Amino acid sequence: MLQNFLLNILLTFVWVALTGQLDYSNFVFGYTMGFFILWMVNRSVKANTEYFYRVPKIFAFIILFFYDLLKANYEVTKDVITPNYNMKPGIVKYQMEAKTDFEITMLANMIALTPGTVVIDLSKDKRSMYIHVMYLANKEEFIRRLSNRIEKKLLEIIR
Template identity: 90%
Template structure:
């Protein structure tokens, strides 16, 4: 997987050097072109394809996280700007599927980066995470969303 990633970055820099334009759009276009070139080459020689399944999942997770981030920012902004007090704070005990310290840290970072949520504590056996939620209407719905939308997709990328 690392070999394919490094080859993809090399092809990206070759593309940027050939075009003579170093900007985000050209870099992203070069990365995408390199990705498809490597995919076609590896498909024909039946090489390791894990990289080609993981990269789209990473980009999908990034877009999903940015969507959730924007949605949470607008919710907090609406509460700050309007005179109504819409907060319904609460603490949720969430059972994690993440096992390693790195997985738990990444999950905690994803939760803490989203406005309105912060990780308070972790159980000693590292099975439960205690999360403070600013807008908690339904605990089970929050747990389900966190499990299916963030943790499961994050673990697909990391494992």
């Protein structure tokens, strides 16, 4: 997988050098073009195709996370600006599927980066996480959404 990533970066820099424009859109276009070139070449070889499945999952996760981030920012901003408070704070004990320290740290960062949620504590056995939620209308719905929308997709990328 690392070999394909490095080849993709190399093809990206070759594209940037050939066009003579080092800007964001040209870099992204070169990366995308290099990705499809490598995919076409490796499709016939059938060796080490994990990279070609993981990269689209990473981009989908980034888009999903930014959507959740914007939605949470809007909710918190609306609550701060309006005179009445719609907060229903609560603390949730969340049973994690994440096992390693890196997986737990990444999950905690994704939760803490979203406005309205803060990771308070981690159990001693590292199986559950305590989260303070600013808008907790339904505890089961929050846990289900966190599990299906963030943790599972994050673990698909990391593992």
